[in-house]
Amino acid sequence: MKDTINFINIEALKFSGKVNASISHELKNVLAIISETSGFLSDLTDLAKQGKDLKISLLEGCSESIAEDIQRGFATIKQMNQFAHSVDVPIKEVDLLETLELTVNLSGFLSFASRVQIKNHDDEIRSVLTCPFLLQNLIYQILLFTYESIGPDGDILIEFNSKKNDGTHLLLSSPAKLILDGFPTAKIKKTADILGVEFSMNASPVELSIWVPNESNEIVMLGKELQIDSYT
């Protein structure tokens, strides 16, 4: 158990660092756009002062752009906040869809991220007792693995396939060529084992099925250890 907790701690730091770096990059981009757009407005004002006729649509475009990017910044900060709070309680019941959506959004800040669509066919809330931070880490690693083969111009579909065997099946597929050679990596496998998550792969069409248990003995045990660990 000590090894497992060490692994979780090291991976948590790495994951947290990676996500924070990508969020800060996203926010810098948002601020850079706002800064340049307001600068452009100021350039236009100077031209108007010199007697140049300006199209109102140019000014409207600038103000709309600033408003849009402020909203993009707010959305990013909201995701950052959600991510930060996912370590509040080491083990808890989480909505799998929410966790998946948040992780997809966080991974979307990476320049090589593919477009991801999530489909929950029956709109049922899929709550699981898990370590939220570690589950996010696992989903993030799986997404990164698939982004490598699909690329930034490709699409990935994740479907809530069925709820059976005391857990939820997520089916990951792509209209592009999804390559799963070398999956799962040792790190993904170890993270999945801690969470009790299992994988199965289809060869044709290439699909990855991820089974997330509603709860497992390992998670309950880990919860006790992490609770104790967090107070020492």
Next chain:
Amino acid sequence: MTDNKKIHLLMVDDEVKFLETITKRLKLKFFDITSATNGVDAIEAAKKGQFDVAVIDLQMPGIDGVHVLETLKKNHKYLEVIILSGHATIETAVDCTKIGAFKILEKPCEFSNLVDAIKEAYEKKLKKKFEHDQLRIKKIEALALGQSPLGILKELAKMDKDEK
């Protein structure tokens, strides 16, 4: 004082809105600009156009900025490259400087700082080209004294090839 109209600029950034807005602002300053949203397009654009200065982002899909910098510096000996990125670490800044980046600017950056950096980079390019041309003239003069007309032509052709 540098005439901005003479500066052929290549702007590369995968953040389309940022690229569009900064291009509009630089156009108001009369720079001649070509823009690209990824590394592959940037390298292709550089093959087709004669650019003085390139401003490139680091994190881009496909080929990243460091690789673009490397390729541009290898294939275009007078081109000066400025890195404009929200993702530059000390390590990448050191790497980029070693590869030959003229300056590393952090996003968001003051527009006037970017304009100044572009002008400085252009002046450096002119100076480098001037020094190289002076050296070339000296070489041609030396050749004219000691070579046959055919030998001079052969040497000039070799120098032209090296120039590319």
